[in-house]
Amino acid sequence: MWRPDRDSKTPLYRQIADYMEQRISFGELPPGSILPSERKLAEQLGVNRSTVVQAYDDLRASGMIESATGSGTRVSQHKWGMAQKHPPNWSRYVEGGTFLPNLPLMRRIRESIRRGDPAVNFASGELAPELSPNEAIRGLMAGRPFREQMGYGDPQGYGKLRIALASFLREHRGIRATDDSILVTSGSQQSLYLITQCLLSPGDAIAIENPSYCYSLPMFQSAGLRLFGLPVDKRGVDPEHIQSLYQKHRIRMVFLNPIFQNPTGTVVDEERKKELVACCERLGIPIVEDDPFGLTSLNEDRQPLPMKAADPNGTVLYVGSLSKIAASGLRIGWIVAPQSVINRLADAREQMDFGLSVFPQWIAAHFLESRDLRPHLMRLRAALRSRRDVMAEALRRELSGEIAFDLPEGGLNLWCKVRRPVHDFALLENGIKKGVLFVPGSVYGSESGFVRLTYARPRTEDIEPGIAKFAEALRLTLGT
Amino acid sequence: MWRPDRDSKTPLYRQIADYMEQRISFGELPPGSILPSERKLAEQLGVNRSTVVQAYDDLRASGMIESATGSGTRVSQHKWGMAQKHPPNWSRYVEGGTFLPNLPLMRRIRESIRRGDPAVNFASGELAPELSPNEAIRGLMAGRPFREQMGYGDPQGYGKLRIALASFLREHRGIRATDDSILVTSGSQQSLYLITQCLLSPGDAIAIENPSYCYSLPMFQSAGLRLFGLPVDKRGVDPEHIQSLYQKHRIRMVFLNPIFQNPTGTVVDEERKKELVACCERLGIPIVEDDPFGLTSLNEDRQPLPMKAADPNGTVLYVGSLSKIAASGLRIGWIVAPQSVINRLADAREQMDFGLSVFPQWIAAHFLESRDLRPHLMRLRAALRSRRDVMAEALRRELSGEIAFDLPEGGLNLWCKVRRPVHDFALLENGIKKGVLFVPGSVYGSESGFVRLTYARPRTEDIEPGIAKFAEALRLTLGT
Numbered sequence: 001m002w003r004p005d006r007d008s009k010t011p012l013y014r015q016i017a018d019y020m021e022q023r024i025s026f027g028e029l030p031p032g033s034i035l036p037s038e039r040k041l042a043e044q045l046g047v048n049r050s051t052v053v054q055a056y057d058d059l060r061a062s063g064m065i066e067s068a069t070g071s072g073t074r075v076s077q078h079k080w081g082m083a084q085k086h087p088p089n090w091s092r093y094v095e096g097g098t099f100l101p102n103l104p105l106m107r108r109i110r111e112s113i114r115r116g117d118p119a120v121n122f123a124s125g126e127l128a129p130e131l132s133p134n135e136a137i138r139g140l141m142a143g144r145p146f147r148e149q150m151g152y153g154d155p156q157g158y159g160k161l162r163i164a165l166a167s168f169l170r171e172h173r174g175i176r177a178t179d180d181s182i183l184v185t186s187g188s189q190q191s192l193y194l195i196t197q198c199l200l201s202p203g204d205a206i207a208i209e210n211p212s213y214c215y216s217l218p219m220f221q222s223a224g225l226r227l228f229g230l231p232v233d234k235r236g237v238d239p240e241h242i243q244s245l246y247q248k249h250r251i252r253m254v255f256l257n258p259i260f261q262n263p264t265g266t267v268v269d270e271e272r273k274k275e276l277v278a279c280c281e282r283l284g285i286p287i288v289e290d291d292p293f294g295l296t297s298l299n300e301d302r303q304p305l306p307m308k309a310a311d312p313n314g315t316v317l318y319v320g321s322l323s324k325i326a327a328s329g330l331r332i333g334w335i336v337a338p339q340s341v342i343n344r345l346a347d348a349r350e351q352m353d354f355g356l357s358v359f360p361q362w363i364a365a366h367f368l369e370s371r372d373l374r375p376h377l378m379r380l381r382a383a384l385r386s387r388r389d390v391m392a393e394a395l396r397r398e399l400s401g402e403i404a405f406d407l408p409e410g411g412l413n414l415w416c417k418v419r420r421p422v423h424d425f426a427l428l429e430n431g432i433k434k435g436v437l438f439v440p441g442s443v444y445g446s447e448s449g450f451v452r453l454t455y456a457r458p459r460t461e462d463i464e465p466g467i468a469k470f471a472e473a474l475r476l477t478l479g480t
Numbered sequence: 481m482w483r484p485d486r487d488s489k490t491p492l493y494r495q496i497a498d499y500m501e502q503r504i505s506f507g508e509l510p511p512g513s514i515l516p517s518e519r520k521l522a523e524q525l526g527v528n529r530s531t532v533v534q535a536y537d538d539l540r541a542s543g544m545i546e547s548a549t550g551s552g553t554r555v556s557q558h559k560w561g562m563a564q565k566h567p568p569n570w571s572r573y574v575e576g577g578t579f580l581p582n583l584p585l586m587r588r589i590r591e592s593i594r595r596g597d598p599a600v601n602f603a604s605g606e607l608a609p610e611l612s613p614n615e616a617i618r619g620l621m622a623g624r625p626f627r628e629q630m631g632y633g634d635p636q637g638y639g640k641l642r643i644a645l646a647s648f649l650r651e652h653r654g655i656r657a658t659d660d661s662i663l664v665t666s667g668s669q670q671s672l673y674l675i676t677q678c679l680l681s682p683g684d685a686i687a688i689e690n691p692s693y694c695y696s697l698p699m700f701q702s703a704g705l706r707l708f709g710l711p712v713d714k715r716g717v718d719p720e721h722i723q724s725l726y727q728k729h730r731i732r733m734v735f736l737n738p739i740f741q742n743p744t745g746t747v748v749d750e751e752r753k754k755e756l757v758a759c760c761e762r763l764g765i766p767i768v769e770d771d772p773f774g775l776t777s778l779n780e781d782r783q784p785l786p787m788k789a790a791d792p793n794g795t796v797l798y799v800g801s802l803s804k805i806a807a808s809g810l811r812i813g814w815i816v817a818p819q820s821v822i823n824r825l826a827d828a829r830e831q832m833d834f835g836l837s838v839f840p841q842w843i844a845a846h847f848l849e850s851r852d853l854r855p856h857l858m859r860l861r862a863a864l865r866s867r868r869d870v871m872a873e874a875l876r877r878e879l880s881g882e883i884a885f886d887l888p889e890g891g892l893n894l895w896c897k898v899r900r901p902v903h904d905f906a907l908l909e910n911g912i913k914k915g916v917l918f919v920p921g922s923v924y925g926s927e928s929g930f931v932r933l934t935y936a937r938p939r940t941e942d943i944e945p946g947i948a949k950f951a952e953a954l955r956l957t958l959g960t
Contacts (some may be wrong), residue, residue: 001639002660019658023819027794028661030818087793090764093732094824096617097678098703100865101827114634132630141621150612150807152604154594178499180482186833193832198577219831223578252573286568313567314507327630331837338510339503344574348579351674351699353666353833357811357840361908 013054040430120466136372155350156203158361174309215445239279260411394467412456493534600946616852635830638841639662654789695925716748719759740891868939874947892936
């Protein structure tokens, strides 16, 4: 995003006015466009409000923009001799479409991150940059000549990556799959999107865990699905709840994240996993198993296996990715599913984006087959363990008695309950004021008073100060 | 795709039976799955039909699969002690969903290409591998250390690529845009997909050129849009037709490919372009301008500029990509649009795939800024010119009097009319028999008797023999 240049001789307000004028004359802010308020633009550009006031004054004086009490500032309608012209009414277009926008709260958090605010970020559920296998990937790119075809690839994914994934899944996740039944996607997000668009129809009922990451994704509503929650207890989801939702609502699919569930961190035990698969097999409904955190167990000797590892009848559509264990910027995920499902999804994804770029697929294939993979995973787990411990320790010190949490044994997040009644959205607002970001639990469908704190994302040294800010925000919200 | 190993000591039929058994036991071909016919599987695997017959016999003998007259061969239902289990009825799932499958004909062509059939490929609208800037890209990857963040990126696209694109568009396409109003996409396909999903609602009427590439994309129907065709003549589309469609059907958007239109190769002249923009401005409806071929003009001195180059009011949503001028395997495209549109589309694409991988974006940014770009484009045009000339010459020699075409001045395709009445789908079937692939015109909505022959895709030395095969197929179809 553009920012004025503080080292330039041109005054800041003039740079801003010039930039806006340019965007107006390029048609990027067409006649009638609503401009951000002076306060908001100042915040976005990191300047004083008075600087923006001066820039807007200039633009107003030249007739480029106009302000009316109560309706804010807009690009002038009649600037361009457009008396008989009607530029498209963009607000009607952007408010249309079947695809719903992201939750306002999530957009707010992301905008704050995008602006580069100095807040400690416990909100983004991803790895800190230093936890990615940066050296290994750099080495790969520099060390071997890229000799692959650069044309449209196989819509199911680059062949060598699918072969590498088949051995990776066998060795690390206990999943037996041939490369023919693996679809490479742009991460779990696209896997879930393809499943909702291609295998379900508007009006279909589906079951998701409650709380669940799925609640934060408007894609289910965009697809016109009816969502029913399955309560998550310490053992995960109870098959009886699936059975009962099936009887009541004829649910057509069950979405589960059995290992280090997002956001609760719960791990479903082996027996329960078998019961869940057996239950869905009996009912004849597929399970979508999202397994992004399977290899993040902080207990080196115990990496729990997914349900897909025991699924000879193909009831489970398995969704995995490299985002939470290597680098989200690779945008490499996959689906393992019966052949007819893979064919359907590959055909649809070809229409949506014509498949993934060969470059990240080539990198991922070589990384998965390299000797760097195992040491990387061990380093990653050690780093996650130490971050988790720093966060837990800081929470106990700062907020002992105020909050409750189970120490997660894997994943990237700590799920935290505030003991006294608190409105978690109000808590977030105070967090932003104090300089700390996290995700309120109600975004994931939980009752108010829960928060998800990601320990994987901030630098280790920022975790303690971040928790101190969180404690301040909490006290402010509780009025103590 | 798996193929039996001809050098192995294990007989081919046994390898096939083992592979199928494995896939059945992994759940990739669940109980009840319909298997390909013996003939079709033999074709896919490149073996004799008798080999597959023997493999299926083995699998049948072990109870793994079963055949019934009239209903083909299936994986056994009762093999796995599944008396009370009902694996999901996958056919009901894969036939559901709101997203429509690709046209059967396009799937047929692509399957044939994917199998690696030796046919000459005039069907894929892309560059031959040797026309991509392979050396330049290899040099980029090996020559500079990759030091970018590997986390989730900006959903609008990697900042440095957007800056590189802003100068590229200014310099090469006459488009003035700031990097803030550019959205990086996974190619034009995703750009069009985002526009149809986010800015239009089911039931909306839109206008597209007839014939047009758009007709081959079920995405418009998937979005529930009503399509109305605008006839393409030598000057492109007539604004009066837009006006009249607006009056009759209240069309909400117009999709145009004004430069080297796909499939006809038509270029809209400067005056007509202005009239088109003025017409849509008067009506207040946006134009989606698809400009993939803008830099492929075979006349070095005359690279026609897009409508977006004269669009101060932001009526044009400009869609471009590197697929037809550099490498489709980069999967890099872009949209230039008013800010409110960019915000809406970036938000939606974040939900669909969480943005593009940073790797191809990093490569594209460096390539666009490199000294390799201009020489690459010049080499590309020279190569396209020579391929076009070889094809035109071969067509004249082989089919003089039988066909008619205008020599395209850019783009990748030659649009060819068969003078005598011919059913273009029948012609394709005969083409496949003779070993040549192309796209029948009716896929693009034209009347029967047209074909699109891509000269950019095959090797130069395959063009003449390919046209000879095409001539054979045509004579066979016409019965001459």
